[in-house]
Every structure is written in structure tokens, then in C-alpha cells.
Amino acid sequence: MLTSNCISEVEESLELVYSGTDYFSRLEEIIQNSKYEIHLQFYVFKNDSAGKKILEELKKAAARHVKIYILLDGFGSFTFPKEEIHHLIQLGIHFRFFSPFFSANSFYIGRRLHHKLVVCDARLTLIGGINISENYLGTTTKAPWLDYSIQINDSNIAKTLQLLCRDLFFKKRQLFRKKIKSVFLTQEDTAINIIQNDWLKRKNEIYKAYINAFTNAEKEIIVVGSYFFPGRKLKNALKKAAKNKVKVKLILSGISDIPLSRRATYHIYSSLLKNNIELYEWNKTVLHGKAAVVDGCWTTIGSFNLNNLSSYGSLEINAEIKSNSFSHTYVSHLNKIIAQCDPITAATLKKRNNISFYTRNWLSYWTARIILSIVTYFPYKRFKNFY
Secondary structure, X not given: OOOHHHHHHHHHHEEEEEOOHHHHHHHHHHHHOOOOEEEEEEOOEOOOHHHXXXXXXXXXXXXXXXXXXXXXXXXXXXXXXXXXXXXHHHOOOEEEEEOOOOOHHHHOOOOOEOOEEEEEOOOEEEEEOOOEOHHHHXXXXXXXXXXXXEEEOOHHHXXXXXHHHHHHHOOOHHHHOOOOOOOEEEEOOEEEEEEEEEHHHOEEHHHHHHHHHHHOOOOEEEEEEOOOEOOHHHHHHHHHHHHOOOEEEEEEEOOOOOHHHHHHHHHOHHHHHHOXXXXXXXXXXXXXXXEEEEOOOEEEEEOOOOEHHHHHOOEEEEEEEEEHHHHHHHHHHHHHHHHXXXXXXXXXXXXXXXXXXXXXXXXXXHHHHHHHHHHOXXXXXXXXXXX
């Protein structure tokens, strides 16, 4: 068991961060206190009210001669205005798109920079599923999307991630292929690993971590699954755990920004329920979180979705946390979320399941499968030499 001193040390080094003002106020403060170098890597960075606040703080930091590197995905952030990019570069901020359209890399549409990562002064890291957008901050009339990040106040991890960010920004291909070693160990039973997925570069660490955790689960699995559309191995690992008397709870999105994904997930509800997997729909806002807790001791939070796009296409990064204390805190929070969800049972599903509902879901399921194959596996064989 953790002693009280150990718990204090863990909580100071590792903090769960919620979407909304919690995340954005932290990010603003991090930028305001930056002294030397800050890296931001995001799939989506919108130039809305949330994005403008962050950009203003970055411009102030640049005026203090802080080195700033912004790497955004060429698809997720394609609306980022050219005038703003030009202004940022004039201020000395380094800016680049990952795999922009009409480049050799754009042939592999599914290989996107899906990171949501901030590294400041090689001492502090924010890593999770939260993008820079009003959707994640919320407004006076709309609550923020449900999502999470982790703040890690540890120089060993931050130094390693800073090097990774540099390598990726400057396209040092051989360097950013390397695995990030387990560099953070506070106590005997508390460790944090930074794990990555980039199938093209033979990095399947997040995918393997999920499979391993599900396979070895003994008591309980809780998954927060936006765009939940797992491949065969992940789905079978969950079903096998449930058959082994592990309580499996899936928190899924009742409201989605991608209706096709939502309907494709509906199609597998029956199969999941038949295997005694508990389903809960979050219907208050869009659910965008990507996380899991297993047996109250293993947690992962990051950018990785349980679908083939994350498994075989995008660049993903997660924190893997082995800590009874942290997992207990997160499970308590997730149980509160479950209490606000709509439970899905065979009875409630039967009420929805008319011919029209079934047909739309069936078509969405197979359309999603075809699209994922087109944007992930097939381009891998043809265009891998461009990467």
C-alpha cells in the first residue's frame, strides 16, 4: 500500500486534468510561466475564442524570447488561417503542418498527427485527448465536451518528450522512431510510461498495452470510448475478459460530432451486451475522452481511440500510469460519470431496434470498415517509402 507521504508525492507529480476551464487555465499559466522552450502538438487548433487566448499568450512568450514550436495536423487544423501563421512566424514562432494536403504524405490520408501534447521548459508535460477549441473549453451556453488530460510535473519525462517533439518537428526520422523508455518511477508501486502508436514506424505500444491490460484483467475494466469501433483483437480481448467474470464497463458517446462513427458503434451493441459487457451512454455533451482503468491499478489517458484508425494509421501518444492512488481517484470520478449516463440494456436496445434503425447502423458499420481500410492499411503498402 502507498503511505501518506507516497500519495502526496504522486499527487504533486501527476494530476488529472478535465476539459473546460481546468485545462485551458492550466495551459495559459504554463505558457505565462515558460522561460526557455515550449512545444505544442495538436490535431485540432481552432482560431476561435479559445484558440485566440492561447495564441495571445504564446505571442507574449515569444516577446520574452521563449522558443516556441507549433506542429499541427494538416487535416485536423486545415482551417487555421494563413494570415495568423504568417504573423506567428514573423514573431519568431516556429510553425509547421504535419502531412499537409497536396504533399507526398497526403496520399496516406489516415496517418495523421493525433497528438494533444504540450511540453514546457523540459520540466512539465500536458498529455491527453483535449484539442484547442471552444468545444473543449465550453461557452456560456454550452458545456465543454467530456475529455481528459494528464499534467506530469517531472523533468525526466519532459526532457525525453521535448527531444521527441524536436525530432518530429524537424523530421528527424531515425530519431523519433525510437521507443520512449520508462523514465519516471516515484515509488515501488507507482510508475508512468509514455507510450506511442505509429504502425508505419513499427510502434504499437498503446495498442499492445490495451491488449495486455484487458487480457490480464482480474476484476474490473472501465473504458471511456469516443469513436469506439474496436478491431477484432481489441473486441475479443474485452469479450474474453467479460467471460472470465471481469466486470467490463464501457462509457460511450450518446452524442457524437461524427454520426457515422456513432451509428457504427450502435451496430455492435447487441454483440457486446450478449457477452455481459455493461454499456453506458453519455448524453449531456459530446464524449471525446480516450481512457481506461483496469483493476484499480492501471490507467491510460491520451489520444488513442479504440478503433483501427488509431491502431494502424495515426500518430498517437498516451500516458500509462501504474498507481493504485491515481487509479482510485479516477475510478471514483468515472463512477460519478456513469451515474449520469443512460444505461443500455437488451430491453432499451430492443425499443430502438426497428428496421430503419438497424439498416442505418448496418450500413454505417460496413461503410466505416471500408473507409478505415482505405485510409490505413492499403496506403501503407503503396506509400510507405514517403515516410
